[in-house]
Amino acid sequence: MTDAGREVCKLPQSDEERGTYLRNCWYVADWADGLGQEPQQKVLLEEPVAMFRDEDGTAHAIGGRCPHRFAPLGHGKMVGDQLECPYHGLRFDGTGTCVFNPHEKGVVPRVSVHRYPFVEKYNLLWIWMGDPALADESAIPDFAWLANPAWEAVRGTAHAEGHYELYSDNILDLGHANFVHPALAADVWxxxxxxxxxxxxxxxxxYDQPDDYLSDGIGGLLGRVGVKQDFxxxxxxxAPATLFLDYRAGDVGTPREAMIALPSLHAFTPETRDTTHYVWAVARDYRLGDTEFSDLMHGILTAAFEEEDMPIIRNAHRQMAGKDLWDLEPVVLTGDSGGVRARRTLARLIEEEQQDSGASRIAAE
Amino acid sequence: MTDAGREVCKLPQSDEERGTYLRNCWYVADWADGLGQEPQQKVLLEEPVAMFRDEDGTAHAIGGRCPHRFAPLGHGKMVGDQLECPYHGLRFDGTGTCVFNPHEKGVVPRVSVHRYPFVEKYNLLWIWMGDPALADESAIPDFAWLANPAWEAVRGTAHAEGHYELYSDNILDLGHANFVHPALAADVWxxxxxxxxxxxxxxxxxYDQPDDYLSDGIGGLLGRVGVKQDFxxxxxxxAPATLFLDYRAGDVGTPREAMIALPSLHAFTPETRDTTHYVWAVARDYRLGDTEFSDLMHGILTAAFEEEDMPIIRNAHRQMAGKDLWDLEPVVLTGDSGGVRARRTLARLIEEEQQDSGASRIAAE
Amino acid sequence: MTDAGREVCKLPQSDEERGTYLRNCWYVADWADGLGQEPQQKVLLEEPVAMFRDEDGTAHAIGGRCPHRFAPLGHGKMVGDQLECPYHGLRFDGTGTCVFNPHEKGVVPRVSVHRYPFVEKYNLLWIWMGDPALADESAIPDFAWLANPAWEAVRGTAHAEGHYELYSDNILDLGHANFVHPALAADVWxxxxxxxxxxxxxxxxxYDQPDDYLSDGIGGLLGRVGVKQDFxxxxxxxAPATLFLDYRAGDVGTPREAMIALPSLHAFTPETRDTTHYVWAVARDYRLGDTEFSDLMHGILTAAFEEEDMPIIRNAHRQMAGKDLWDLEPVVLTGDSGGVRARRTLARLIEEEQQDSGASRIAAE
Structure with missing residues (x-):
């Protein structure tokens, strides 16, 4: 039975509403354990994508729009290693090839959907949205701590309104913390x-700050309230917007390698020009297994990322009214230097990709 | 008093969002008993339409946008045989002519709204959206069983997201039943x-299947579970999307005329390119007056049509992102043959109509 | 902490959705006491505006989109006389000048947002959306009764769907009362x-009517039910849509100056082409301090303006589908004469303003 609650994303219908994306790039599609026995359907870079696991547990990502009548394949069910379309039952394997047609007594249409390179690494699912021939697993940024049992992570996923670059700007300029996150405020930012x-x-x-107080929130999580620290x-x-935030603190004089760390992931994958899939995690290597402490940490960080960051970025996005950041001639402050470098890098990568005559094109239809 | 809950449909504001429709055609506007003493307002083919009954009970359909200040006439009230605009009280008769002006002591503006040919037949209201001179009641498809007391129908109306042709495709290819409607699945489809x-x-x-088991749902309704049937x-x-589904089954060897039947109506009238008025009924000629059985039947069929079909068609529609079906180059399977024929017929009728210099034009404004 | 519930208005993103407005004009921004210690953010004429009071209580209105990262300044907080951006803490004074940058140890970017002439008068906040050099306080229409303690007002503010001119048309043609507001119906309209x-x-x-019965609603409020009155x-x-409704009644033969009055304000300020800020008040100079009577009055009038007028105007607006009133060739009745004059006046003022080479342009970005 179709679950009426499973709506698919409304796709942009005019060129004006479409975005331009870097295609030859790894995007975070979801947490690895976010994809279980049930197939999933998501829109990434305005493309419907179906994700599923075969009987071996290997994860696959293929075009999520059935070439027959355009139903979301990711709302279908697994029949062995094959994903069955929820509408008329065509089945597709992990290569995106149609391998079974229940209507024609064995005559299978010679049709396939795109197969996205799809890698399970660091407890995350990474999808390559460009030319499969160019996909290189070694280009996935290092998040080894996410898969290291020495680290225990609290995690979240959110559907966020706003362009994904506004979200990466936000993480690259921690100066916002003092205004958006009172619990995380510190002079260093x-x-x-x-x-x-x-x-x-x-x-x-x-950001480098010797001999100062931590924010209330971080100081609390580290048990270092009211005592000066180096941090x-x-x-x-x-690219496109996958960030690692390596936060460390220790008693004054502690070498950086010996500090306590709270590493975090902030991955922003565009759904459309106006909406973003946000996947985050913050880990610790102390009080492992202390679920009460994990709950506290999860609560503080969910509030910060989802209830404080997301609304203000949504509002800024709306006030930009669909315009490009640079066309709006923003004031640039010192703290923006990271975001500006990231934006320039991404713009260059997109330009190179579009100029490269060898670049593959994923025909959206 | 205006009922704040009665919102009118937002109409498309750009050519890009508008659809192309067959105008010289009968469309199902509603159930006949859906129009009582209270006038009704609906958008059909992107046109606001007001429907009401005069004192004799005769149903009328006229342009639903008051030519004075564009309020929905169908939210007004009846004053005798006249429909009074809810905003400033101009009154219109069943021909769409303004016949009373409360503001000018008898001076009635010489203005009228379109009068749609409107016929009550088979317990349904049929509206002609094109040149009234071409309206021919005999062109209404036969649904005599809907008005025959030997048949008792369970019925529904729904506001459905998705292009109306996707809905008629769905009924013409019952192969979807095996995936969308587990209770109605059968190999024959x-x-x-x-x-x-x-x-x-x-x-x-x-669809013709001798000597096989019925689906659980239909078998249950017919009292024929676990016993092979011919069906x-x-x-x-x-055109445009008015379907009669003549379902019959009987013990092996029963001639078709002697089988038990479950005739059904599926009428899809476009509101806009993206939304559809869905009117359905399924009837039986046994267990008449058995309200418990009617409730069971109504529940099974509402679930199938409104909770199973509608969401998957909505999702397919969204994934088509406003594009024409053929532009998306769909895979065509045997089961699509009915839908393809219907689409070709409708496309031909629309083309003929638009080429016909004698075709009337309903000026939308 | 950011309040996730405070969403800003989605601004039109295409020229097709944008309106044309009279800029050199006073618009009602809010009630004076609607702006307290907390800054406010509103969209007026498609422009984000931040409003706040300095330590002296003086009200200021400045561009509401931070020139750094486009957050809504009006969601920020006051630091003394300065409005602090809620995102990165830039501070702006009442002239719209950036006066503090927390990120650069004193280096303040030479940037400012627009300062709107902003006047507190008659208990209202009036904003000038055009060239500040042309702002003339004396051009504010007279609503002295709103600030006169001899008059006690019940008041409302509402966010209304529909073009603001449809709302002023509505007040200028009280003929609608007999159909939209049964409690306020009277033959005179x-x-x-x-x-x-x-x-x-x-x-x-x-409107002038000797020797007749008042409407039930007004008669009730004036204690004049069932007794003929002159009214x-x-x-x-x-311009643009600020209306004073001077309603008076008295025993037959009472001179107009001696009648009991129920003066009212209806101010409509466009948010976008499709949405309007509605500020209203109705006052009396009797039963002062009678809160039960005030509550009764407030209830009757809220029902009339917000539950009766607003829905029908919303529906008419939707049925106009983004088109200009005149392009739809409306029937014009006697009662429309006021609205037609107002529309012509406003159209002329806008045309003059746009032709005037000296007219300032507020660069929206």
């Missing part, structure tokens, strides 16, 4: 030592 | 003997 | 002595 650099296609923003934070951005 | 034919402007899809089903389509 | 005149840029509609009503319109 706005007036401390900050530096920004680009290494190949990766952008880093760093350091590095934010790493990789 | 997908692999049984199926045939398709076009007779003048009418399309038929037929036959004919689906008749008439 | 439709068939009584009505006159219309234009004085400079002000339009008047007058008179003048509706004054000033």
């Amino acid at each position: 706005t007036t401390g030592k900050r530096s920004f650099r680009t290494e190949s296609d990766t952008v880093w923003a760093e 350091w934070c590095g934010v790493r951005w990789d | 997908t692999t049984g003997k199926r045939s398709f034919r076009t007779e003048s402007d009418t399309v038929w899809a037929e 036959w089903c004919g689906v008749r389509w008439d | 439709t068939t009584g002595k009505r006159s219309f005149r234009t004085e400079s840029d002000t339009v008047w509609a007058e 008179w009503c003048g509706v004054r319109w000033d």
